[in-house]
Amino acid sequence: MLEIKDLHATVEGNEILKGITLSIKPGEVHAIMGPNGAGKSTLSAVLAGRDGYEVTQGTITFDGKDLMEMEVEERAQAGLLMGFQYPVEIPGVKNIYLLKSALNAQRAAHGLDEMPAPEFMKLIKEKIAFMKMDSSFLHRAVNEGFSGGEKKRNEILQMLVLQPKLALLDEIDSGLDIDAMKVVAEGVNSLRDENRAILMVTHYQRLLDHITPDQVHVLIDGRIAKSGDRHLAEELEARGYEWVIEEPAA
Amino acid sequence: MSLPETLVKRLHEAPVGEPEWLAEKRRAGASHLETVGFPTRRDEAWKYTDMSRFSSLEFGQADSAELDQARLDALKLDIDACRLVFVDGLFNAELSDAAASVGVTVTPLSQALTGDQHGLSEQLGQLTGIDFSAFTALNTALTKEGVVVNIGKGQAIETPIYLLFISRNNASPVMSHPRILVHCEAESEATLIEHYVGEQGAANLTNVVTEIQMSPASRLSHYKLQEASQSEYHVASIQVDQRRDTNFTSHNLNLGGAVVRNDIVTDLNDENATVDLLGLFFGQDRQHIDNHTKVNHNAPRTYSNENYKGILDGRARGVFNGRVYIKRDAQQVLGYQSNANLLLSDRAEIDTKPELEIYADDVQCSHGTTTGQLDENAIFALRARGIDEQMARGLLTLAFANEVMQRIRHGALTDRVERAVAGKLPDRFNLESLVEDTSL
Numbered sequence: 045m046l047e048i049k050d051l052h053a054t055v056e057g058n059e060i061l062k063g064i065t066l067s068i069k070p071g072e073v074h075a076i077m078g079p080n081g082a083g084k085s086t087l088s089a090v091l092a093g094r095d096g097y098e099v100t101q102g103t104i105t106f107d108g109k110d111l112m113e114m115e116v117e118e119r120a121q122a123g124l125l126m127g128f129q130y131p132v133e134i135p136g137v138k139n140i141y142l143l144k145s146a147l148n149a150q151r152a153a154h155g156l157d158e159m160p161a162p163e164f165m166k167l168i169k170e171k172i173a174f175m176k177m178d179s180s181f182l183h184r185a186v187n188e189g190f191s192g193g194e195k196k197r198n199e200i201l202q203m204l205v206l207q208p209k210l211a212l213l214d215e216i217d218s219g220l221d222i223d224a225m226k227v228v229a230e231g232v233n234s235l236r237d238e239n240r241a242i243l244m245v246t247h248y249q250r251l252l253d254h255i256t257p258d259q260v261h262v263l264i265d266g267r268i269a270k271s272g273d274r275h276l277a278e279e280l281e282a283r284g285y286e287w288v289i290e291e292p293a294a
Numbered sequence: 295m296s297l298p299e300t301l302v303k304r305l306h307e308a309p310v311g312e313p314e315w316l317a318e319k320r321r322a323g324a325s326h327l328e329t330v331g332f333p334t335r336r337d338e339a340w341k342y343t344d345m346s347r348f349s350s351l352e353f354g355q356a357d358s359a360e361l362d363q364a365r366l367d368a369l370k371l372d373i374d375a376c377r378l379v380f381v382d383g384l385f386n387a388e389l390s391d392a393a394a395s396v397g398v399t400v401t402p403l404s405q406a407l408t409g410d411q412h413g414l415s416e417q418l419g420q421l422t423g424i425d426f427s428a429f430t431a432l433n434t435a436l437t438k439e440g441v442v443v444n445i446g447k448g449q450a451i452e453t454p455i456y457l458l459f460i461s462r463n464n465a466s467p468v469m470s471h472p473r474i475l476v477h478c479e480a481e482s483e484a485t486l487i488e489h490y491v492g493e494q495g496a497a498n499l500t501n502v503v504t505e506i507q508m509s510p511a512s513r514l515s516h517y518k519l520q521e522a523s524q525s526e527y528h529v530a531s532i533q534v535d536q537r538r539d540t541n542f543t544s545h546n547l548n549l550g551g552a553v554v555r556n557d558i559v560t561d562l563n564d565e566n567a568t569v570d571l572l573g574l575f576f577g578q579d580r581q582h583i584d585n586h587t588k589v590n591h592n593a594p595r596t597y598s599n600e601n602y603k604g605i606l607d608g609r610a611r612g613v614f615n616g617r618v619y620i621k622r623d624a625q626q627v628l629g630y631q632s633n634a635n636l637l638l639s640d641r642a643e644i645d646t647k648p649e650l651e652i653y654a655d656d657v658q659c660s661h662g663t664t665t666g667q668l669d670e671n672a673i674f675a676l677r678a679r680g681i682d683e684q685m686a687r688g689l690l691t692l693a694f695a696n697e698v699m700q701r702i703r704h705g706a707l708t709d710r711v712e713r714a715v716a717g718k719l720p721d722r723f724n725l726e727s728l729v730e731d732t733s734l
Contacts, residue, residue, distance in 0.1 A: 092678055120680035132675040136693025145689065146679035153680070185693070186675075202679060 062266035123209030193224030229254030323434030356382030383470020397449030440473035492523030577610030688723025
């Protein structure tokens with residue numbers, strides 16, 4: 045589903061990603077871990093299509109298509125959806141409008157008509173109930189005045205409505221209290237199925253107690269230094285990152 | 295600038311059978327107008343609004359207020375209200391539903407003039423005087439119709455008073471000069487909606503004057519929704535006299551008109567008088583919308599807060615001039631003002647000018663204007679959900695207007711304005727289907 049080959053990327057002339065190769069297949073859950081400054085957020089930004097990141101070498105293929113040739117909105121419409129570490133507050137734009145226009149944009153991209161209003165409202169009601177959110181939130185502005193936990197819940201709610209093929213979760217656990225963490229994890233786990241993939245980028249192993257990955261990759265200095273199963277995350281938790289850095293690259 | 299001959303003639307045709315006090319006011323109005331003429335761009339207050347073409351236009355007068363129900367239904371706000379309908383300035387009793395709440399009287403001016411006029415003779419022109427502007431003088435000289443509203447002492451009125459002024463697409467343009475006189479007696483609460491709506495192609499002049507007296511501890515929410523056709527002239531002068539502990543909230547919503555000028559002046563004449571001035575204007579094509587506001591802090595501990603937002607597309611032009619005046623020794627005044635504008639086209643233009651005039655030393659005032667672009671981070675966040683860039687810009691433009699729209703306390707009015715704003719956004723934003731029923 046997602047094939048990253050020898051990806052190099054620079055930010056303001058500094059090379060941050062120095063040759064990442066990663067393959068994610070449908071049904072898999074991957075976690076990318078690593079110390080601060082390893083390039084985790086740069087990788088997320090490149091995948092999301094943020095400005096200011098230049099890919100200097102390598103390829104990214106999503107569902108057989110060259111991701112770098114796709115506009116930001118085309119990536120989302122094709123099913124690559126990013127859950128942001130710092131969701132943006134958008135004063136004045138109601139959540140309901142964001143959800144409706146995003147869903148209909150995705151449907152239009154697949155040649156489908158707009159979802160009829162009653163069906164849409166039924167869907168939304170179901171999802172907000174699942175995320176234990178109050179329906180009044182739909183008429184509030186996107187993330188405006190939301191707590192950290194509410195913002196992250198909102199990111200997951202958008203995922204539940206838009207049903208991405210590949211959900212990219214950037215530090216989705218940062219700043220969450222225990223209860224919010226559980227709700228967010230339940231939301232993510234409900235997305236898991238054999239046709240969908242999830243890529244989590246995280247600093248902490250704690251998230252992986254709630255969402256069990258199939259594969260764990262350790263990103264160090266712009267390269268994947270080590271890959272393994274979920275036990276690798278436990279080892280990182282126990283021993284820190286230093287031992288990986290000291291080992292020769294895989 | 296000299297006035298058109300037909301107008302001069304009309305100014306001197308005294309209506310038959312009117313009381314002398316009114317005839318006298320009319321003569322004074324006519325005389326003032328003849329002296330000053332219509333404003334030109336040499337007048338500082340009209341620097342950005344060119345009325346030279348207007349000054350030579352001929353407007354007739356409507357001779358009937360006929361309108362069928364279907365046309366009314368297409369234009370009116372769907373709200374439960376005490377409703378008075380005027381067609382080209384003339385009162386239409388059949389289409390009105392003037393049953394007012396207990397403690398309130400809402401009377402067409404023409405009827406009020408046939409009754410006890412003791413209060414009326416004082417009230418008409420008391421706040422605006424004769425020399426407020428050439429247009430108020432014109433209104434005084436020629437007004438035929440309007441509304442007299444009295445909110446009784448201590449009455450808290452839930453049902454809004456809804457004044458609907460419909461402008462028809464006539465064979466030849468007409469002018470009307472509605473006069474609205476409002477008295478909020480002590481400790482009363484009410485909502486007044488002035489709604490101006492033009493049929494497609496209507497090319498009339500509406501020149502309205504609203505005088506509002508607020509006795510101590512009264513509250514008034516005033517809505518002015520202006521949806522004239524894009525070939526109409528619309529001039530409105532609103533003057534408010536606020537006494538102790540009063541609260542006046544003005545929602546000045548301007549979406550229509552070819553040339554629009556609003557003057558809102560409020561006098562905070564005693565302690566703890568508070569005014570909230572909210573404005574939204576959206577011009578497209580060659581629309582010209584000019585908003586002048588003036589808050590006079592004539593007493594200590596008076597408070598004003600102003601927030602105007604403008605959106606301009608095409609070759610539209612907007613003007614915002616907000617003046618805050620603080621009288622000598624009017625201490626502990628708070629006066630905040632903000633005007634933000636969004637230009638959707640390279641050829642749109644805004645002239646914005648906040649003015650502070652302060653003669654006291656213990657006050658807190660601020661003003662700010664921005665003319666801007668949309669937040670690129672927010673655009674990215676929307677695109678990252680699959681929303682294309684144009685639509686993202688449309689959503690954010692709607693959001694820009696939302697700050698003012700969300701202060702509207704009547705659902706039907708909010709919906710109407712939101713739809714109208716969405717409808718005015720360029721097609722490329724593709725927002726029409728969005729602003730539908732998304733209530734749970």
